[in-house]
Amino acid sequence: MTEVLFNGHAGRLEGRYHQSDNPNAPIALILHPHPQYGGTMNNKVVYTLFSVFQNLGFSVLRFNFRSVGRSQGEFEDGPGELSDATIALDWLQAANPEARQCWVAGYSFGAWIGLQLLMRRPDINNFIAVSPPANEKDFSFLAPCPTSGLITQGSADEIVTPSSVTSLVKRLNVQRNVSVDYAMVEGADHMYNNHLVDLYKIAGHYIIDAMKKKLPTRKRRGRRKKSELDNEDPLMLESDIDTEEDEFDDDIGADDEDDDFDNEE
Numbered sequence: 565m566t567e568v569l570f571n572g573h574a575g576r577l578e579g580r581y582h583q584s585d586n587p588n589a590p591i592a593l594i595l596h597p598h599p600q601y602g603g604t605m606n607n608k609v610v611y612t613l614f615s616v617f618q619n620l621g622f623s624v625l626r627f628n629f630r631s632v633g634r635s636q637g638e639f640e641d642g643p644g645e646l647s648d649a650t651i652a653l654d655w656l657q658a659a660n661p662e663a664r665q666c667w668v669a670g671y672s673f674g675a676w677i678g679l680q681l682l683m684r685r686p687d688i689n690n691f692i693a694v695s696p697p698a699n700e701k702d703f704s705f706l707a708p709c710p711t712s713g714l715i716t717q718g719s720a721d722e723i724v725t726p727s728s729v730t731s732l733v734k735r736l737n738v739q740r741n742v743s744v745d746y747a748m749v750e751g752a753d754h755m756y757n758n759h760l761v762d763l764y765k766i767a768g769h770y771i772i773d774a775m776k777k778k779l780p781t782r783k784r785r786g787r788r789k790k791s792e793l794d795n796e797d798p799l800m801l802e803s804d805i806d807t808e809e810d811e812f813d814d815d816i817g818a819d820d821e822d823d824d825f826d827n828e829e
Contacts, residue, residue: 568625572651574644575636579627579652580605582618583659590665590775591656592617594626595649595674595681599639604632609671609694612760616767620775623663625656642677649681657687665689665775669767672724672754675715676701682710690774692767695721695754699728708739714770715744716763718752745770 568579594617596610597603604610605626617624629645630637637644649668657663667690670678675693682688683705691713696703717729726748733746747766752759 568627568655569634570651570655572630572635572637573647574630574638576634577627577630577636577648577652578605578632578634579625580614581625581656581659582614582623584621584623586621587660587662588664589660590622590667591660591663592622592624592667592669593649593653593656593678594624595668595670595678596626596629596632597671598673599629599632599645603673604628607671608760609756609763610674612756612764613669613671613692613694613767616764616771617667617669620768620771622667623656623660625652627652642680645673645677646680646684649677650684653681653685653688667691667771669694671695672697676703679703679706679709682713686710692716692770694756694763695724696729696732697724698732699725703732706736709736709742709744712743712774713745714747714767714774716747716749716766718749718754718756718759720751721754723754 566581566583568581569576570579571577594605594610594613596605596607605628610626614624614626627648628635629639629648631639635648639645653666653668657666666688668678668681668688669692670676671694675696678691679693679696682691688711690711693713693715695717696715715729715733717724717726719726730746733744736742736744749756749759749762749766752762756763
């Protein structure tokens with residue numbers, strides 16, 4: 565994992581980046597929760613999403629919105645952060661010009677920004693929105709939603725009401741040519757405390773299934789190369805990941821010792 569700095573419209577933006585060894589690997593951008601409530605790119609839900617994409621062979625970037633960490637600028641509650649996400653995606657695509665797929669994933673406030681980015685960038689093929697704040701933010705811009713994706717929500721969320729997210733999913737699935745999968749994580753609060761492994765597996769299985777649907781169906785001559793998303797190698801979704809939450813947290817810290825992971829929204 566590499567620390568990166570790139571220029572945004574309000575100044576420097578700070579990120580963490582994993583580059584896949586495969587030049588054709590898909591790319592993913594991860595967006596963090598609300599900066600004014602302690603949200604940063606080091607949030608454990610954000611890092612969980614980052615890890616899923618990394619372990620499935622993606623080149624993946626997470627970064628701090630303006631005013632967070634070493635990122636410059638002032639919080640704008642939407643427009644500025646959307647601008648930051650656009651710049652970050654441009655940077656990621658420039659670093660991976662041969663990428664075959666482009667994904668965006670966000671958590672809470674980051675999910676709201678990510679879905680706005682989705683509407684502005686037809687090059688995004690799929691999305692993951694974790695606990696989008698449907699009870700606080702306006703999602704009417706998703707008319708229509710341009711691509712399929714996954715929305716997850718905790719049944720015990722004390723910040724985002726599960727019923728508001730359920731209603732959002734129902735509205736999106738009424739639209740043609742779009743299928744939004746919905747995973748309600750039983751017992752999970754807004755921070756997914758004690759449910760990070762559940763989130764990891766839900767997101768991972770969704771990514772694997774979605775990528776398989778997008779693979780070309782034409783036959784190839786000669787010996788086929790083994791894909792990172794092959795059935796025979798689910799890449800940590802079952803065997804290599806610790807099933808105990810405490811051990812999972814320890815593994816996260818070991819992989820990124822310089823980060824102070826936070827649990828804030």
